[in-house]
Amino acid sequence: xxxxxxxxxxxxxxxxxxxxxxxxxxxxxxxxxxxxxxxxxxxxxxxxxxxxxxxxxxxxxxxxxxxxxxxxxxxxxxxxxxxxxxxxxxxxx
Amino acid sequence: xxxxxxxxxxxxxxxxxxxxxxxxxxxxxxxxxxxxxxxxxxxxxxxxxxxxxxxxxxxxxxxxxxxxxxxxxxxxxxxxxxxxxxxxxxxxxxxxxxxxxxxxxxxxxxxxxxxxxxxxxxxxxxxxxx
Numbered sequence: 013x014x015x016x017x018x019x020x021x022x023x024x025x026x027x028x029x030x031x032x033x034x035x036x037x038x039x040x041x042x043x044x045x046x047x048x049x050x051x052x053x054x055x056x057x058x059x060x061x062x063x064x065x066x067x068x069x070x071x072x073x074x075x076x077x078x079x080x081x082x083x084x085x086x087x088x089x090x091x092x093x094x095x096x097x098x099x100x101x102x103x104x105x
Numbered sequence: 106x107x108x109x110x111x112x113x114x115x116x117x118x119x120x121x122x123x124x125x126x127x128x129x130x131x132x133x134x135x136x137x138x139x140x141x142x143x144x145x146x147x148x149x150x151x152x153x154x155x156x157x158x159x160x161x162x163x164x165x166x167x168x169x170x171x172x173x174x175x176x177x178x179x180x181x182x183x184x185x186x187x188x189x190x191x192x193x194x195x196x197x198x199x200x201x202x203x204x205x206x207x208x209x210x211x212x213x214x215x216x217x218x219x220x221x222x223x224x225x226x227x228x229x230x231x232x233x234x235x
């Protein structure tokens with residue numbers, strides 16, 4: 013059952029990679045890479061269940077956090093042109 | 106985890122198989138949602154529709170998936186970590202989708218219509234009237 017779930021997640025990851033390579037705009041690529049990172053977190057938890065090691069769940073948690081921070085940083089960079097910009101509406105990110 | 110406690114109360118003999126079947130159903134539902142989202146990510150014609158496919162399925166996919174895995178792990182520290190990961194993704198997936206849509210709108214990306222993306226703004230206003 014876990015192996016079938018891992019295969020489904022790998023299929024979804026490969027589709028996300030296809031969209032990231034094909035994507036006509038930069039936002040399509042960012043969306044696909046975000047989905048890829050989310051599926052990677054799930055794959056790490058599956059590996060933890062397969063290997064029977066609960067330590068890997070910490071790695072999955074850290075990976076989820078890094079995925080979110082990187083997503084926000086890349087979006088801000090492509091929205092404003094620099095990471096130090098305060099934002100157009102004064103609220104920042 | 107509440108579901109597993111209820112099942113422990115009800116059935117003693119085939120407790121493991123019931124839990125395994127329940128966990129398998131949750132895992133398969135989550136994975137099928139993930140694959141559906143990925144198919145939508147490939148097949149949809151526009152960035153905003155793709156974001157709908159990917160962003161909407163993402164949260165429920167994570168919830169079902171981590172629920173199934175938590176049933177596999179049982180009531181241990183690993184389930185608490187899975188709950189933490191799920192709570193984090195429950196908050197960050199809509200946030201990143203919102204930031205992505207905001208960045209795309211700020212970047213001047215127009216939504217897709219049937220007649221092409223060039224006359225998108227006028228056509229969407231007419232579609233709202235009719």
